[in-house]
Amino acid sequence: MNEILNTKRKVKGVKPDLQAGISYNADLQRIVRQIKKDVKIIVDKAEPPGYVRDSWVGTLEATIASIRARWTSSAFSAFAHQIATKFVQTSNRTNARKNNVDIGINVYAGTPELLDNLRLSVAANVSLIESIPEQYLTQVESIVMTNARAGNRPSVIAKQLVKQFGVTERRAKMIARDQTAKLTGDLNRVRQTEAGFPYFQWVTSHDERVRDRHEHISERVTAYGKGVFRWDNPPLGDDGVPIIPGSDYQCRCIARPVSQEEVDANIKANRVVKGVLR
Numbered sequence: 001m002n003e004i005l006n007t008k009r010k011v012k013g014v015k016p017d018l019q020a021g022i023s024y025n026a027d028l029q030r031i032v033r034q035i036k037k038d039v040k041i042i043v044d045k046a047e048p049p050g051y052v053r054d055s056w057v058g059t060l061e062a063t064i065a066s067i068r069a070r071w072t073s074s075a076f077s078a079f080a081h082q083i084a085t086k087f088v089q090t091s092n093r094t095n096a097r098k099n100n101v102d103i104g105i106n107v108y109a110g111t112p113e114l115l116d117n118l119r120l121s122v123a124a125n126v127s128l129i130e131s132i133p134e135q136y137l138t139q140v141e142s143i144v145m146t147n148a149r150a151g152n153r154p155s156v157i158a159k160q161l162v163k164q165f166g167v168t169e170r171r172a173k174m175i176a177r178d179q180t181a182k183l184t185g186d187l188n189r190v191r192q193t194e195a196g197f198p199y200f201q202w203v204t205s206h207d208e209r210v211r212d213r214h215e216h217i218s219e220r221v222t223a224y225g226k227g228v229f230r231w232d233n234p235p236l237g238d239d240g241v242p243i244i245p246g247s248d249y250q251c252r253c254i255a256r257p258v259s260q261e262e263v264d265a266n267i268k269a270n271r272v273v274k275g276v277l278r
Contacts (some may be wrong), residue, residue: 008235011102013256014188014201016246017094024087024208028132028172035133036165038067039140044157057148064141071133076275077126084125088118093192095187103195103257108251110149114190128175136168178250183245185255194256199258202227202235202245213238222276225266235278242278 017142042063070076092173147157160230192200202218204210217229229235237243245253266272 009033011104013201013254014098014102014152014184015254016180016184016252018180020087020090020094021176023090024083024180025173026175027087028129028176029169031129031132031169032136032165032172035071035136035168036065038070039137039161039165041067042140043146043154043161056080058144060144060148064137065143068133068141069220071137072130077130078127080126080146081122083129086124087125087179088121088223091180091183092118092187095184095191097150099188099191099195100148103192103197104204110195111190111195112234115186117186117190121179121186125179128179132168132172135171136164139164139167148208170193174250181246181251183246185244187252188246188255189244192255195257197257199228199230199231199260199263200245200255201225201258202229203254203256205252211248214248214251219255220276221271221273222275222278223272224263225258225269225271228263228266229278233278 028190042060045063059194140161143160144157188200202214204214204218220227220235222226222228224230231244234242234244237248245251245255
């Protein structure tokens, strides 16, 4: 455990690295745009220049299969790993620096739990990156082949593909935002507990977008204080599964480190409800 240098100052908690999330989203959007260029090849082949229909449909199927092969190749997997690693490492460095300032300790050391967390985060993001072309091209194939077999013109197909491109763009943006929050939540949990803070206070972003469940959690008075929970026994989400700030989908809440001394002070001042653990 790191030595706590300052226990008197009330720490605030570390927010997600928005710049890392913006950079990550930019990388994902570049992938989406490149897939869109490949999809244009399919649209260009959607007007059969005197082909027999069965032969034309077969040409479209072969074109889609060729594009899919590119985006499921080992080369793309390696590229996805590169992007995920950059995102996780950048977020980790920022989180370490901000926790160092917030908590007042040296939290740069890579403990086994922290390193495991980083490896798992990279793996999770690689899977998400790989899912972008997988889901996008599956939808493209369905749109193209359904319309081609129905005899619809390329203009009809193109219009539907534009709509699907927008869906994929938004999904990539949500992945970047959601993963930025999740990674921050996990890093805060590891660093705060290793720094000697067994508790955290759930802090919302204090706006109209805060979901009701998270507002309830932040206002709940427990045996440790208002909105205070143990890291090893966090509150439950809407589905009854334990959650921490940032772990719920698109959650913007953060965890403020709470020491045993602060909990003892809450108990002494009768700012707790005995028996309410989460």
